[in-house]
Amino acid sequence: MTQPQFDNSYARLPDRFFARQAPTPVAAPRLIALNRPLAARLGLDTDWLAGPEGLAMLSGNALPAGAEPIAQAYAGHQFGGFVPQLGDGRAVLLGEVVAPDGARFDLQLKGAGPTPFSRRGDGRAWLGPVLREYLVSEAFVGLGLPTTRALAAVATGERVIRDGFARPGAVLTRVAASHIRVGTFQYFSARGDLDALRTLCNTLISRHYPKADGVLDLLAAVVAAQARLIAGWMAVGFIHGVMNTDNMALSGETIDFGPCAFMDAYHPRKVFSSIDTQGRYAYGNQPQIALWNLAQFASCLLPLIGEGEAAVEATSGVLDGFIPAYQGEWLRRFGAKLGMSAATEADLPLIEALLERMATEGADFTRTFRGLITGRARDEFTDPAAFDTWAPGWQARIATEPDPQATMARANPIRIPRNHRIEQAITAALAEDFAPFHRLQAALADPFAENPDCADLEAAPWPEERVARTFCGT
Numbered sequence: 001m002t003q004p005q006f007d008n009s010y011a012r013l014p015d016r017f018f019a020r021q022a023p024t025p026v027a028a029p030r031l032i033a034l035n036r037p038l039a040a041r042l043g044l045d046t047d048w049l050a051g052p053e054g055l056a057m058l059s060g061n062a063l064p065a066g067a068e069p070i071a072q073a074y075a076g077h078q079f080g081g082f083v084p085q086l087g088d089g090r091a092v093l094l095g096e097v098v099a100p101d102g103a104r105f106d107l108q109l110k111g112a113g114p115t116p117f118s119r120r121g122d123g124r125a126w127l128g129p130v131l132r133e134y135l136v137s138e139a140f141v142g143l144g145l146p147t148t149r150a151l152a153a154v155a156t157g158e159r160v161i162r163d164g165f166a167r168p169g170a171v172l173t174r175v176a177a178s179h180i181r182v183g184t185f186q187y188f189s190a191r192g193d194l195d196a197l198r199t200l201c202n203t204l205i206s207r208h209y210p211k212a213d214g215v216l217d218l219l220a221a222v223v224a225a226q227a228r229l230i231a232g233w234m235a236v237g238f239i240h241g242v243m244n245t246d247n248m249a250l251s252g253e254t255i256d257f258g259p260c261a262f263m264d265a266y267h268p269r270k271v272f273s274s275i276d277t278q279g280r281y282a283y284g285n286q287p288q289i290a291l292w293n294l295a296q297f298a299s300c301l302l303p304l305i306g307e308g309e310a311a312v313e314a315t316s317g318v319l320d321g322f323i324p325a326y327q328g329e330w331l332r333r334f335g336a337k338l339g340m341s342a343a344t345e346a347d348l349p350l351i352e353a354l355l356e357r358m359a360t361e362g363a364d365f366t367r368t369f370r371g372l373i374t375g376r377a378r379d380e381f382t383d384p385a386a387f388d389t390w391a392p393g394w395q396a397r398i399a400t401e402p403d404p405q406a407t408m409a410r411a412n413p414i415r416i417p418r419n420h421r422i423e424q425a426i427t428a429a430l431a432e433d434f435a436p437f438h439r440l441q442a443a444l445a446d447p448f449a450e451n452p453d454c455a456d457l458e459a460a461p462w463p464e465e466r467v468a469r470t471f472c473g474t
């Protein structure tokens with residue numbers, strides 16, 4: 001049995017990129033979940049991870065040889081207001097591993113105890129948000145969307161106080177292509193540290209965008225990756241909930257599953273996060289917010305791109321590429337959801353008409369699209385006539401498609417991690433019953449496959465089951 005072999009490129013960067021910080025040991029660690037397929041993908045020894053030394057690492061109780069734990073420095077716009085220093089306040093990056101295919105990944109413990117960036121926080125996480133992040137991030141893998149992942153969840157045997165309740169503590173081992181955020185650039189930009197910005201650009205290029213030729217090209221690659229990502233979220237009805245610039249990873253992966261949610265009934269203004277009182281991060285706002293965040297990123301890069309009007313123009317030219325890239329990807333994805341192999345702008349009115357009717361009629365997002373295959377979509381509308389009057393135009397359009405059923409089957413998942421099922425899994429876990437968590441996780445591994453045992457997980461919530469609010473739970 002072998003422990004992970006670390007190669008810690010970020011810890012080799014200058015000292016001001018992070019604070020060296022070991023995890024704080026916990027009282028009585030217990031393994032709740034170990035992601036064996038992910039361990040295999042990373043080339044890690046699952047038997048070692050599942051054993052006592054693995055548990056010691058995954059809980060922060062012991063550092064394997066080669067780990068160089070750090071808390072990363074970053075800043076960020078939180079709900080539009082700039083905070084010059086945030087940083088990893090409850091997470092510790094153990095180090096990086098290189099998978100058999102050469103891909104490099106961060107191993108980070110979330111909930112590993114206080115760091116110099118903790119401010120007034122305790123540096124800990126509780127079981128609820130840890131299980132939520134595990135479920136939702138791994139569901140993203142099944143849905144084929146870029147995401148950070150969950151290698152393990154460990155109960156700490158300690159209590160953390162949240163909202164006046166003593167909750168069971170937990171640690172999530174997060175795996176990411178990197179944890180470099182828009183906010184990481186902002187941290188150095190706010191300090192006028194051009195050397196650090198250059199170093200970060202080089203790191204980003206070598207880790208994620210090796211084909212990028214220079215800073216402007218890097219920006220273009222990041223813009224393209226975010227356009228693809230956000231269109232992917234929209235196509236599955238995902239609402240991130242806290243698209244602050246510190247929660248946007250420049251790798252193009254989805255990161256920080258706090259008060260996120262998948263919609264049940266479709267509405268473009270849907271918001272779940274308890275702290276998003278203005279609806280800044282509502283479903284339909286996500287593309288605009290992504291662009292706003294990218295503009296913050298671009299402004300950090302400006303001094304590296306050049307001086308004066310020419311640099312500003314070149315940069316905004318690249319940012320201008322976001323909307324068309326996003327719209328193209330949105331059209332491709334929503335076209336496929338309707339069975340079109342190559343939707344064009346001429347198809348937009350048809351797609352938009354369906355969405356408008358879904359919004360008015362409270363139709364379940366996931367079930368309506370999947371129902372296009374089975375003929376049961378109309379049942380999702382309060383007034384099925386709203387669907388029936390739309391359908392003939394759609395049927396005429398896809399009559400010329402070679403295999404619309406197959407296109408739709410690939411684009412429309414049957415299962416998503418529905419809020420009420422996540423809440424039920426967490427409630428059961430609080431009573432030491434982890435079976436609903438494991439069952440939900442397994443059901444989401446292949447969300448496109450029919451599975452007669454999962455009907456309850458595919459159903460929309462009953463009114464009394466509906467979850468209207470989600471919480472950061474930090």
Ligand code: AMP
Binds near residue numbers: 088125258
């Ligand atoms: P988030 O809203 O989860 O993206 O976190 C925003 C900032 O708050 C980050 O700098 C976190 O590290 C920090 N933070 C969140 N929860 C805690 C906690 N329990 N203890 C210390 N810092 C925290």
Ligand code: MG
Binds near residue numbers: 247
């Ligand atoms: Mg965050």
